[in-house]
Amino acid sequence: MYPSTFFGLLLETNARLLRRRVLAIREQSWLMIAVMASFVLGYWGASYLMFHHGFRFLASLPGVGGMVVERMLYLFFAFLFVMLLFSNMIIGYSSLFKSQETQWMLTLPVPAHEVFRWKLVETSVLASWAFIFLAAPMIVAYGLARGVGWIFYLKVFVLFLPFTMIPAAVGSLVILAVTRYLHRRVFKWVLFGVGAMVLLACVFFVRPINAADLQESQMIGALDQILRNSRFTRYPLLPSSWVAQSMIAWGDGWMWKGTFFFLVVLSNALLAGVICVAASGRIFYDGWSRNHSQGSFKLGIEMLDKTIALPRSWLLEPVLRLFPRLDSCTRALIVKDIRVFWRDTSQWSQFVIFFGLLGLYVINLRNVTYDWHNEYWAVFIAFLNLGASSMTLGTLTTRFVFPQFSLEGKRLWIVGMVPFGLKRVLLQKFWLSSVVAILITTSLTLVSCLLLHVPAWLTLLFSATGVLMSFGLCGIAVGVGALFPNFGTGSTANRRDDNPAKIVSGFGGTFCFVLSLVYIAVVIAIEAAPMWLQFYGGILRRDQQPWAMVGAWMIVSLISLLATTIPMQLALKRVENMEM
Amino acid sequence: MIRTENLTKTYGGLLAVNDLNLDIAQGEFFAFLGPNGAGKTTSIKLLTGLLKPSSGRAVICGHDIQTEPVEARRGISYVPDFPFLYDKLDPLEFMLLVGQLYGMERPEILRDSEELFDTFDLNGARQQLIENLSHGTRQRVALAAALLHNPRVLIIDEPMVGLDPRSARVVKNVLKQRSRAGMTVFLSTHVLNIAEELADRIGILNHGRLIAVGTKDELRRQSGHDGALEDAFLTLTRTEQEIAASR
Known part of the structure; x- marks a missing residue:
């Protein structure tokens, strides 16, 4: 088969699949379409105004x-380039080495490098599409x-196409080299080493601009x-600087420099693409075979690799014994949830990245110096x-x-059948x-308030x-999760319900996130209102402020009660009548 | 049609397939049996070229799967236990894609698909997207697609999983019929009576090693059991502890 035939057939098939997915939106509820549309428009509108x-x-x-302004563009594209590189590496790895489709393609009478090229x-x-989506408001604002x-916009769009090819090719080469030449064990330590170095670099070298410096005189x-x-x-030599220079030149009307x-x-x-495709010839297949011949991935940290030992009886049971009123069923479910979470490695990578970023945030708080005797700054x-x-x-x-x-999906047959029911x-x-959330929030609040010298x-x-x-x-999360569950299609070949990240990417997850954001915005707006009224409006006197704060907190309590009970009540009613 | 020479695969320190030597003729129905973790799926992946052997080689339709993969795969169809299908295509669209990937012409694909849809009782499902089909129906679509280009070798892993008795009977008949017509069938299964009913020869894999190969009667003789294949299988795959306990 000619490569063009293979590409043509897959293009045609993917175009058909895309069209079906787009048409399937019509079958979704209007509420979902409205939430999605308002999220997209809200993001574009807010980003455009900000830029x-x-x-x-x-x-x-x-x-x-x-x-x-020019430097901001350079920074933006440099950041975009790094994000694209990581995004290509993560997506490329699962698409090239973990996808069922790739395995199927490798059994077809098509050379492995053709499969690689398509992938x-x-x-x-x-x-890349999401980054173009994210960058669009900035381009329009500029x-x-x-x-x-x-x-100008057309030219920038055309400029973005080859720009996205560079991180794609470089990212794929890195992935190919890692899977082909680096044993997982070595790779794991390299990854840990790089992560530790990045963390240390951030601790020692990243110094945010001091808020005090932003006073006009300085x-x-x-x-x-x-x-x-x-x-x-x-x-x-940074591709992001070429893009920035091209865009700036076109913006200034210097057509030839931009071109x-x-x-x-x-x-x-094109060069990166040619090198990538040429190198892929044998490396891809060798890497694929090697990747599928190394057994399960272990972290190399004894405590984690053996697991899994952590939440066994020696730790969990004594903690649960502190709550003697917990009945055995609830106790069993708690132990099951903690163990399943702990052992699900797909949760770990995101959990580690998430808390890594959180760690960086807290570490950097010590660099945020401001005049905390100045009440305005302290409160702000x-x-x-x-x-x-x-x-x-x-x-x-x-x-x-x-x-x-x-995630209970296929396990509902046992969890749903236990005597006390789904409620x-x-x-x-x-x-x-x-x-768990209270433990995280309270410690985060206390540490950050301490570092920031908050009154x-x-x-x-x-x-x-x-x-x-x-x-x-x-x-909100538990309630919406039960109201809009994503159990997949029920087909054994469709593992959607086994992947928490994919469950979140559906309508329910988006709705939950939007609802959470709205709730957070409302709470903060209400709590900040007395401060705003004092500092900007001059409506509140200083001696009235504590009472206003207490009043605001009472309103927040009421709203939180509603945010907790309404989704939970609806969800409880739903699971009561749920057919399994 | 299928020949392996000292085919070996190691996963780190684990010997998953150890010195596998097979010679399966054209039109032969070969059943591959073994306990869980015996190395059956790894062997299949080596035969289809999905994995590189640590040593030895596999020759399919006269072509080494490693050095001439495209030529070898032209003659093979592989159906795994959970086959990949595009959820947003309907069965006919999937057949058209697969047929064209194997170089067939559109009219030929349409004609043969009609026949296969009749055979596998898929006419009721042809208008539906694959995502809406039950596991058994998906399995039948995958099998129909695998047979579309008339492969010379069909490698199939656990074909009866999720099939109702009627569908299972249809699949068994089709496989037997194709085998008689000259297609080599390499079937990996846990279900002993399927092997007993269909296979010309049976190979038993245990801990990566081919411990027995032959017709049902030959295996019975080898195990010293005259009864069902199950007894022969259990005797041949006994663990050392079981042997010691029986003494």
């Missing part, structure tokens, strides 16, 4: 405005700020610091921190708590996740709010 105001503000800085194209499309014509110094720290993004850098991007993309930073912590919790509950009920299963999930009364307020939000967010 628009950001560009306007930076451009207005005397003397350095244009330079700072390379597929990976780059899957890994274009409008520069007053360019519509052709603005120039702070900008100088930004420009100095971001100089690496102009490195001439030159476009051609630099294009030629490098404290609320910013509450927002960050709540968003973290919201993401955490959506990612890890929401899929819990769906108690749901309540057990709610209480277990709430307790004691605000620390107390935020801790109490954290407890309320833990209940609220877990109520």
Whole structure:
């Protein structure tokens, strides 16, 4: 078979599959379509406004405005390039080495390198479309700020196509080399080493701009610091700098300079593609075979590899014995949930990345110096921190708590048949996740408030709010998880219900995340209102503020009660009548 | 049609397939038996070229699967226990894709698909997307697609999983009929009576080693049991502890 025939057939098939998926949206509920559409439009609108105001503000800085705007573009594309590289590597690995489709293709009378080429194209499309979607508001904001014509947007879109090919090719080469030449055990330690180095580098070298420096008198110094720290993004061998230069040149009306850098991007993309495809010949098949010949992946940390030993009786049981009123069924379910989570390696990678980022956030808090005797700054930073912590919790509950009920899917035959019924299963999930969430939120709030020198009364307020939000967010996640479960199609070949990440990516997960964000925004807005009224509105007197804060907290309590009980009540009613 | 020469595969320190030597003729129905973890699926993956052997080689339809993979795969069809199908295609669209991937012309695919849909009783499912089909129906679609290009060798792993008795009977008849018509069938299964009913020869794998191969009567003689294949199988695959206990 000619390669073009193979490509043509797969293109045709994938076009048909895409069309079917798009048409399937019509069969979804209007609520789902409305949530999705408002999420997309909300993101575009908010990002556009943020970039628009950001560009306007930076451009207005005397003397350095244009330079700072340009540097922001360099930074943006450098960040995008790194994200694309990682995204291509992660998607490429599962698409090339873990997909059932790849295994099927390798049994066809088609050379393995043709399968690789197809998968390379597929990976780059899957890994890149979201970034184009994310970058679109920034491009529009920049274009409008520069007053360019519509052709600019078309040119930038065309520029993005070869740009996305470079990280796709480089990422695939890295994946090929790792799977072919590096034993998993070596790779694992390399990965740990790189991770540790990145963490150390962030601890020692990343110094956020001091809030105190952003006072007007020191603005120039702070900008100088930004420009100095971001100089690496102009490195001439970075593909992101070619894209930025091309876009800036086209924005300034220098067509030939822009075209030159476009051609630099294009030629490098083609070269990377040729090297990748040429190298793939034998390496891909060898890597595939090697990857499927090494047994299960072990972490190499004795405690984790053996597991799995951790939540066995020596740790779990004594903790549970502290609660003698827990009946044996609830106790058994708690032990089962903790063990299943602990042993599910697919949860671990995301959990580690998630808490790694959280660790970086907390570590960097010590660098955020500001005049904490200045009440305005103290309150502002404290609320910013509450927002960050709540968003973290919201993401955490959506990612890890929401899929819990769906994950029971095929296990419902046993869990649903136990004498106390599904209602108690749901309540057990709610209480277990709430307790874990409270532990995480309270410790996060206390540590961050301590590092930020947040006043004691605000620390107390935020801790109490954290407890309320833990209940609220877990109520939303468990409730929506049971109302919109994703059990897959029931086919044994469809493993969708086994993968928590895929469960979250459906309608229920999106709805849960949007609802969590709305709840967080409402809570923070209500709690911040007395401060806003005092500092900006001048409506509240200083002596009225404590009472206003207490009032705000009472309203937040009421809203949290509703956020917890409404989804939970609906979910309990649903599982009561659920047919298994 | 299928020949393996000292085929060996190691996973780290584990010897998954140890020195496998097979010679399966054209039109032969060969059943591959073995306890869980014996190395059956690994052997199949070596035969289909999905895995590289640590040593030895597999020759399918006269072509070494490692050095001439495309030529060898032209003559093979492989149906795993959980076959891959595109969920958003209907069965006919999937047949068209598979047929064209094997170089068949569209009219030929349509004609042969009609015949296979009749054989496998898939006419009621042809308008539905594969995602809406039951496991048994999906299994039949996969089998129909595997037979579409008239392979010279069919390698099939646990074909009866999820099939109702009627469908299982249809599949057994089709496999036997194709085998008589010259197609070599290599069937891996746990279900001993399927092997007993269909196979010309049976190979028993245990701990990666082919411990017995022959007709049903030859295996019975080898095991010293005259009764059902189950007794012969259990005797041949006894563990050392079981042997010691029986003494």
